[in-house]
Amino acid sequence: MESFNEYHLNPQDFPFLNRFQDNWQVIRDEFTSFIKQASDEELKFTYDVLGPKSKTIKTKGNSKYSAFGILFQGLFIEEYIQFHQIKYSNYGTKEALETALELRNKYFSNLAKVIENVNLLDDNIIRNVYFGTFHPGLDIKLHVNYNPHMNRGYLGLIVPEGDVAMKICHEQLYWHQGEILILDHTYPHCPHNYTNYDRTVLVIDFFKPDQPREEVIRFEKEQVAQRMQDNPYSLGVFGKSDKAKAEDFIKYGLAHQLEWDKTL
Template identity: 30%
Template sequence: MTSASETESWTQKLKKARRRFIKTRGKKLSRSLANFLGRQSLVGDTPVLDNANFPFLKPFTDNWQVILGETKEILKHRDDIPTFQEISPDQYRIATGKNWRTYILYGFGLKMEKNCRLAPVTTKLLEQVPNLQTAWFSILSPGYHIPAHRGVTKGILRAHLGLIIPREAEKCWLRVDNTINVWRPGEIFVFDDTYEHEVYNNTDEERVILLFDFDRPMNFWGRTLNNAFLRAMKFTAFYQEPKRNLETAEARMEAAIRRADKNMESLSDH
């Protein structure tokens, strides 16, 4: 007779096997679509793209110091900001320990209302980005290396805005395909994360950027196919599990901030 624990074990094994199968098939499908979506692009198909194609980027560079101020307030609660793999367990290969924290404003189709309240100006700017998909403050520890990896679909592009950058900036960079990109405070660039990319922070200082994803401008059939692919992704564990984890992490962050505020009030009273 099979025990409850054995049944649970088999259930978990089946779930893991199904997850691996879907993940593998999804990667193959997204890569088979890549060439078609690249040809549908209205902004070229290079690893790093020209900012001139995206006029909505200028308000971010114009207001980067305000965004930085909001970031510094959030970083006061650094220890309560979740790690990347806590939100998305599938990323265990590229995110380890406490080395990569992510304060998420938009993720997996959700606007994190409570998180966004701590960054009102940043949120207002993000609301002007056409077809925004995700957005978060990406906090990388000193000395950390994010191994080479690829994104899910060529139908989405990624922007990085430099905020807190190590003094030895040249030792902290992002490689996309064969291009090396160095972050600078207040500067922004856009890249296609389906090209192999990796990050090195070869300094003893933290690196913080605002990262956000948006739909690649494409012709009709490219947009249609990409939208269908993204809708299908929403039914997978790759999407559903992070969505649940986001809500939990947001509630935990809010509780931590409330505790900190109460502690400050107690100190003021004394």
């Protein structure tokens, strides 16, 4: 029987996530259809505009992490672009939001419907929804995601066999297709993919249900305002506070970190 603790949470405690899990194959098929059918121009736009960018989370070597999504801070991506009037070097703001809406409707209508249904029933509890792919050989440096108002769910979509895992505190946890892994990412963690295949999950950030909603909304607004000022292409997901402190390395990941640093 799987054990849970303060940073590895039991999915049964969050029944509103069942709708995502029940539709995992449909969501996976939308992702794979997009990757196979999208034009080069659509793919470039997606990773340029729809992918949250971090300035603080580092990877070892050339292997990378790629991500793109349709919901950020409770707003669909086109609404988010419009609300923050994000400016891009290759796209005007109006062009970016119109193209984002077009791609969402064309490729991810079922995922959007799941999000809408959950947020309608649970008072906009879902905040970020995006696809995250670990490419072969990925090794991410120990870090935190300083989002104390949220938990992060991972819905396994494409998970190869082998050593692709999340090291968090003193545990190594694994993703499984069709299942949701829920973590509190304020605890230091460092994921990796030592297989020869991509691993893709649907990342679902949601408000902690046991915290007063007014307080978490107020915190989110303040945090996002700062993050968007520092890096508008973070889409409010990442910030300077994600960098792990010295005590985090010592307490949770020193052995792995020393091994990581030797290869730099």
